[in-house]
Amino acid sequence: MAHRNFKMIGYVVYGRGSFNQLDDIIKPHRQGDAPMIFLVDHFFEGKALPNRIQLRGKDKIIFVDVTYEPKTTYVDKLASDLKAEFGKVSGIIGIGGGSAMDLAKAVSLMMNNPGSSADYQGWDLVKLPGVYKVNIKTLRRTGAEVSRTTVLTGPEKKLGMNSDFTPFDQIVLDPELTANAPANQRFYTGMDCYIHCIESLTGTFLNEFSKSYGEKALELCREVFVQKKVWDDECDDKLMMASYAGGMSIAYSQVGVAHAVSYGLSYLLGTKHGVGNCIVFDKLEAYYPEGVKEFKYMVEKNKIDIPQNICKGLTDEQFDTMINVSLGMKPLWENALGKDWETKMNRDKLRRLYELL
Numbered sequence: 001m002a003h004r005n006f007k008m009i010g011y012v013v014y015g016r017g018s019f020n021q022l023d024d025i026i027k028p029h030r031q032g033d034a035p036m037i038f039l040v041d042h043f044f045e046g047k048a049l050p051n052r053i054q055l056r057g058k059d060k061i062i063f064v065d066v067t068y069e070p071k072t073t074y075v076d077k078l079a080s081d082l083k084a085e086f087g088k089v090s091g092i093i094g095i096g097g098g099s100a101m102d103l104a105k106a107v108s109l110m111m112n113n114p115g116s117s118a119d120y121q122g123w124d125l126v127k128l129p130g131v132y133k134v135n136i137k138t139l140r141r142t143g144a145e146v147s148r149t150t151v152l153t154g155p156e157k158k159l160g161m162n163s164d165f166t167p168f169d170q171i172v173l174d175p176e177l178t179a180n181a182p183a184n185q186r187f188y189t190g191m192d193c194y195i196h197c198i199e200s201l202t203g204t205f206l207n208e209f210s211k212s213y214g215e216k217a218l219e220l221c222r223e224v225f226v227q228k229k230v231w232d233d234e235c236d237d238k239l240m241m242a243s244y245a246g247g248m249s250i251a252y253s254q255v256g257v258a259h260a261v262s263y264g265l266s267y268l269l270g271t272k273h274g275v276g277n278c279i280v281f282d283k284l285e286a287y288y289p290e291g292v293k294e295f296k297y298m299v300e301k302n303k304i305d306i307p308q309n310i311c312k313g314l315t316d317e318q319f320d321t322m323i324n325v326s327l328g329m330k331p332l333w334e335n336a337l338g339k340d341w342e343t344k345m346n347r348d349k350l351r352r353l354y355e356l357l
Contacts, residue, residue, distance in 0.1 A: 041096025143247015
C-alpha cells in the first residue's frame with residue numbers, strides 16, 4: 001500500500017503580538033521592487049489593523065469582499081488586475097477569516113498558472129507553484145491555514161484547488177487578532193472546528209496521525225464551549241490552537257457528511273461555511289448521534305440561534321443543483337460512510353435531508 005506523502009506549511013509563528021514580526025518575516029522573500037500584496041478582509045477597512053501593516057515600495061493593500069465565499073471569477077479578476085498593474089509580485093498575504101485565506105491561496109497560484117482558477121478545481125490539477133503566500137488569521141476556523149485546498153465556487157461546482165502547491169509558505173497565529181469577534185460569528189467558526197473534529201474522528205479514513213490532532217482539537221473546543229462560563233483571552237488562545245490541530249487532523253484524513261451537504265447550501269444560497277455546517281450538523285443525529293447531542297447543548301448554553309427552514313420553497317431544480325454539488329464530494333462521503341457509500345446515500349435520501357434544513 002502506498003502511503004500519502006502530504007505537504008505541510010513551511011513556517012509557523014505563534015504567540016500574542018506575533019503579527020508585529022510580519023515585516024521581518026516577509027523581508028527575505030522580497031524580489032527586487034516587486035511588491036507584496038496584502039489581501040485584507042473588507043471588515044477591517046477603516047479600522048486599526050491595516051495601519052499596522054508596514055508597506056514598502058509598491059506594496060499594496062486590497063480590501064477583498066468576503067460577503068460571499070470566494071468565486072473563481074473574483075480570483076481571476078484579482079490575479080489579472082495584479083498582473084496588469086505590476087507584472088509580477090513578490091508575494092500574497094491574506095489577512096482575515098477563511099474567505100480571505102482561500103483568496104490568498106488561489107490568487108497566489110493564479111499568478112503563475114495559466115487560464116482560469118475554475119480549470120484547477122479538483123485534485124492535483126495545479127502544475128506550477130504560486131508566488132510566496134502568507135496567512136494571518138483573524139477568526140478561528142477549521143484549520144484551512146494548514147490545508148492543501150482552497151475552496152472556490154466556480155461556474156459549475158464548489159470545489160477546492162487541491163494540490164501540494166496550495167499550502168501557505170508561512171502562517172502567523174496571533175490570538176490577539178481574534179479578540180472581540182461577534183458572539184454568533186465566534187460560535188459558528190468555533191463549531192466549524194468542532195464539526196471538523198467529529199467528522200474526522202468518526203470517519204473511515206481515521207488513523208493515529210489524524211486521531212492525535214483531532215482529539216486535542218476536540219478537547220480544546222469543549223474547554224471553551226462546554227466548560228467556560230465567561231469568554232476571556234484564554235478562549236482565544238485555545239481556539240487558535242484548536243483550529244490549527246483540527247486542520248492537521250483532516251490533512252491526513254477527511255471531513256464528512258456535514259461538509260458534503262453544506263457545500264450544496266453554499267453553492268446555491270451563498271451560505272457562509274461556518275453557519276452552513278452548523279445548520280446541517282444540527283440535523284445529523286443519524287450519522288453523528290453523540291456529536292449532535294453535544295452540539296445542541298453548546299448551542300443552548302451559548303444562547304445561539306441556528307437558522308431554520310432555509311431550504312423552504314426551493315424548486316426541484318434548485319434541490320437538484322445542491323444534490324449534484326454534494327454528491328460530487330466523493331472523498332467526504334467515502335470517509336463518512338465507507339467505500340460502498342453510494343449504496344448508503346442516494347439522491348432521494350439527500351433530498352429529504354436538504355428538506356429538513
